Amino acid sequence: MRLAGLYLRSRRVGRAFLTLGISAVVAWALTWFLVSQTPYGVRHGGLTMMLVFGALAAACVIGVSAHSPFGDAERAVARPLSPLRFSQLAGSILWAALALCAALLTFDLEGARPEYPLYVLLRNLAFLSGIALVTARIAGARLSWIAPFVFALAYLTFMGSGSDVLAAWANRSYHGLHGPSWLAALAILAIGLGLVCYFGTRERVGEAG
Numbered sequence: 001m002r003l004a005g006l007y008l009r010s011r012r013v014g015r016a017f018l019t020l021g022i023s024a025v026v027a028w029a030l031t032w033f034l035v036s037q038t039p040y041g042v043r044h045g046g047l048t049m050m051l052v053f054g055a056l057a058a059a060c061v062i063g064v065s066a067h068s069p070f071g072d073a074e075r076a077v078a079r080p081l082s083p084l085r086f087s088q089l090a091g092s093i094l095w096a097a098l099a100l101c102a103a104l105l106t107f108d109l110e111g112a113r114p115e116y117p118l119y120v121l122l123r124n125l126a127f128l129s130g131i132a133l134v135t136a137r138i139a140g141a142r143l144s145w146i147a148p149f150v151f152a153l154a155y156l157t158f159m160g161s162g163s164d165v166l167a168a169w170a171n172r173s174y175h176g177l178h179g180p181s182w183l184a185a186l187a188i189l190a191i192g193l194g195l196v197c198y199f200g201t202r203e204r205v206g207e208a209g
Contacts, residue, residue: 063132116176133192
């Protein structure tokens with residue numbers, strides 16, 4: 001229990017949870033503005049702010065929160081840290097999902113575009129969080145926000161482009177029950193969690209502490 005407490009304090013889990021909650025509130029406020037104060041209602045893409053950028057903000061926080069303040073010194077710990085890492089990251093993802101879903105459900109989703117927006121939100125959160133964690137392992141937690149940001153922009157760009165394969169796939173994935181995108185999201189999340197929980201994040205010289 002003492003090790004778990006020290007681990008959670010070293011990761012500033014309380015601050016991460018607070019930031020995730022604030023991110024959900026900000027995403028809700030921006031979505032409310034688009035839905036109620038502009039022509040972009042729930043039937044005309046007004047939920048994009050929540051479904052894409054709300055999930056993106058949460059994924060960036062989750063990726064950065066995987067940072068190890070002790071760097072290579074953690075590898076000398078006698079007890080395995082994988083369960084602690086998994087509990088921290090899975091708890092963060094669950095909390096982000098609950099906060100974002102609660103915010104989304106405050107809107108009238110009847111006739112919303114895309115269909116099944118709650119599923120779209122959860123899938124986007126899983127995929128972008130997985131990308132953030134893979135990046136944290138490869139390049140370090142402090143750079144983990146870059147890849148999810150690029151993927152989110154590419155996703156929106158391909159949706160508005162022509163009829164090539166990537167655009168067609170992106171448009172089909174703008175549906176909560178699109179099986180291939182769900183499989184990809186869950187696979188990349190499992191890979192990201194596995195890499196970070198087992199190996200930790202890659203910390204550059206001078207970043208630990």
